[in-house]
Amino acid sequence: xxxxxxxxxxxxxxxxxxxxxxxxxxxxxxxxxxxxxxxxxxxxxxxxxxxxxxxxxxxxxxxxxxxxxxxxxxxxxxxxxxxxxxxxxxxxxxxxxxxxxxxxxxxxxxxxxxxxxxxxxxxxxxxxxxxxxxxxxxxxxxxxxxxxxxxxxxxxxxxxxxxxxxxxxxxxxxxxxxxxxxxxxxxxxxxxxxxxxxxxxxxxxxxxxxxxxxxxxxxxxxxxxxxxxxxxxxxxxxxxxxxxxxxxxxxxxxxxxxxxxxxxxxxxxxxxxxxxxxxxxxxxxxxxxxxxxxxxxxxxxxxxxxxxxxxxxxxxxxxxxxxxxxxxxxxxxxxxxxxxxxxxxxxxxxxxxxxxxxxxxxxxxxxxxxxxxxxxxxxxxxxxxxxxxxxxxxxx
Amino acid sequence: xxxxxxxxxxxxxxxxxxxxxxxxxxxxxxxxxxxxxxxxxxxxxxxxxxxxxxxxxxxxxxxxxxxxxxxxxxxxxxxxxxxxxxxxxxxxxxxxxxxxxxxxxxxxxxxxxxxxxxxxxxxxxxxxxxxxxxxxxxxxxxxxxxxxxxxxxxxxxxxxxxxxxxxxxxxxxxxxxxxxxxxxxxxxxxxxxxxxxxxxxxxxxxxxxxxxxxxxxxxxxxxxxxxxxxxxxxxxxxxxxxxxxxx
Numbered sequence: 022x023x024x025x026x027x028x029x030x031x032x033x034x035x036x037x038x039x040x041x042x043x044x045x046x047x048x049x050x051x052x053x054x055x056x057x058x059x060x061x062x063x064x065x066x067x068x069x070x071x072x073x074x075x076x077x078x079x080x081x082x083x084x085x086x087x088x089x090x091x092x093x094x095x096x097x098x099x100x101x102x103x104x105x106x107x108x109x110x111x112x113x114x115x116x117x118x119x120x121x122x123x124x125x126x127x128x129x130x131x132x133x134x135x136x137x138x139x140x141x142x143x144x145x146x147x148x149x150x151x152x153x154x155x156x157x158x159x160x161x162x163x164x165x166x167x168x169x170x171x172x173x174x175x176x177x178x179x180x181x182x183x184x185x186x187x188x189x190x191x192x193x194x195x196x197x198x199x200x201x202x203x204x205x206x207x208x209x210x211x212x213x214x215x216x217x218x219x220x221x222x223x224x225x226x227x228x229x230x231x232x233x234x235x236x237x238x239x240x241x242x243x244x245x246x247x248x249x250x251x252x253x254x255x256x257x258x259x260x261x262x263x264x265x266x267x268x269x270x271x272x273x274x275x276x277x278x279x280x281x282x283x284x285x286x287x288x289x290x291x292x293x294x295x296x297x298x299x300x301x302x303x304x305x306x307x308x309x310x311x312x313x314x315x316x317x318x319x320x321x322x323x324x325x326x327x328x329x330x331x332x333x334x335x336x337x338x339x340x341x342x343x344x345x346x347x348x349x350x351x352x353x354x355x356x357x358x359x360x361x362x363x364x365x366x367x368x369x370x371x372x373x374x375x376x377x378x379x380x381x382x383x384x385x386x387x388x389x390x391x392x393x394x395x396x397x398x399x400x401x402x403x404x405x406x407x408x409x410x411x412x413x414x415x416x417x
Numbered sequence: 418x419x420x421x422x423x424x425x426x427x428x429x430x431x432x433x434x435x436x437x438x439x440x441x442x443x444x445x446x447x448x449x450x451x452x453x454x455x456x457x458x459x460x461x462x463x464x465x466x467x468x469x470x471x472x473x474x475x476x477x478x479x480x481x482x483x484x485x486x487x488x489x490x491x492x493x494x495x496x497x498x499x500x501x502x503x504x505x506x507x508x509x510x511x512x513x514x515x516x517x518x519x520x521x522x523x524x525x526x527x528x529x530x531x532x533x534x535x536x537x538x539x540x541x542x543x544x545x546x547x548x549x550x551x552x553x554x555x556x557x558x559x560x561x562x563x564x565x566x567x568x569x570x571x572x573x574x575x576x577x578x579x580x581x582x583x584x585x586x587x588x589x590x591x592x593x594x595x596x597x598x599x600x601x602x603x604x605x606x607x608x609x610x611x612x613x614x615x616x617x618x619x620x621x622x623x624x625x626x627x628x629x630x631x632x633x634x635x636x637x638x639x640x641x642x643x644x645x646x647x648x649x650x651x652x653x654x655x656x657x658x659x660x661x662x663x664x
Contacts, residue, residue: 181454183646183647185646215538216535216536216537216538216642216645217537217538218537218538218540219538219539219540219541219637220538242537243656245649289646307642307647308643309453309454309517309643309647310453310643311643312515312516312517312535312641312642312643313535313642314642314643
């Protein structure tokens, strides 16, 4: 019973191995996405996994710090593993690409790290794919981002999903127009973020707002549906900011109709995302059977200014493992695996022809394994069955 | 030396195609099958809350034949109304809901706080009213809360207890128990307890005294984050109906 524990065979909390089957699915999805981002005119960038903590927490301050892997460099400056890519890309654009012409259309597929409860589809180390469109402050930019996110789902093979689109400026404008105290605003935002309607009720009951306004504030998470939601909300949007926010959502939705994908989108004014750098349209994509959104994004017009470059921006990120899980739930991963196509075996003395044949098949893009030594036909057949090869090519 | 003619045999491996077809025909039977999208699954906890919660749901037309926490069946289905009830241990309700195995659940705020799950908290059902508090042995009562710093706390709710004491700047030793928490101070296992009380009878009978209030707790209606979005119409209707009868 007291055998010593072999730590050499364990991996740390929140880390994951991908065995060939899952690695193939992941790589095939990545290929689809990389190509999609490319044909939409987005250039890939690569940033380091390790950055200064102060850089990575820009725009979010304290809320994310406790979920980061941190360590020190030789000068005792605090380093951290990136927990998402948007901030790193904002840093990159504000420094190295400062004098380039806008807009920037950038994409990435890489690992990010969050020290959180590990779940299926979200370990502490996980993969994100996404794009950032910087320098376009118009609804056309937001529509492009939502459209590309939807295309990513569709091209990966996902069938059943829903996009919920909201606007953080609407909620902020509303609370300002009602002159709510800063701490009340903060509590309301936090209740919305935590999806706690009971707490939202409690806080709104404490405000001095008229009954109607109170009832509307309480119903924010329930403002979910088609364009009627915007009409309902418009009755309460009295100040410039909240009016503009609703107008902006309507414009984005109209633009999405041009892409022919508006059927995937519903309005949801309760979506506010948990990164505090968002300033405008925000969205999340949900798939049945997944407890968390598999993709999210929105407009963040102030983040680049924090790094010294005043430039509006919008973008999205999707969780690759969550997308894989959603595809699996919907029975769509089979076509993303690599089926073993050909096994080339040969009789004694026929290796040269076998090599030639294998190379021909490989040049044609077919997955082909060449036997390591001469085999009898019966042996080769048995091997094919065991390894699931579709075709046997036997040179005798 | 002349080359021998190359004879090539290209054949399908028997049994291979069948295998592919069988795989692709396999429909999702898990969380996301078509049937699951059609049904609304409600998780109810065994015990005190069950009867009151089932009664509330019945009033708004959500019920099923044989719905009882004494039932041996763990899933009770109403095919006409496309509702499924699952009956679980109290602490498991937030787990079922967070993972989407249930769309909706009813659970005490105490258990919800302790589990810290990411779910929608939709409504205070105002049943199973109780509160979380810290209690100490009457005989050995100390003058100030701070006098209990660095002592032992027996509790079923170590997270809630830690959050409470941390907010007072107090470091404590937490001893997790699963029932009869009141025993802690009596047998010298701990200096205090953190637990829920309804009437306080058990405390009095065991010579304990409530020392500090932590939070009110009632049963809450919770929903899975994605179900709330994907089954919005049904869930919002249910919420509206429940609100109307609770007032």
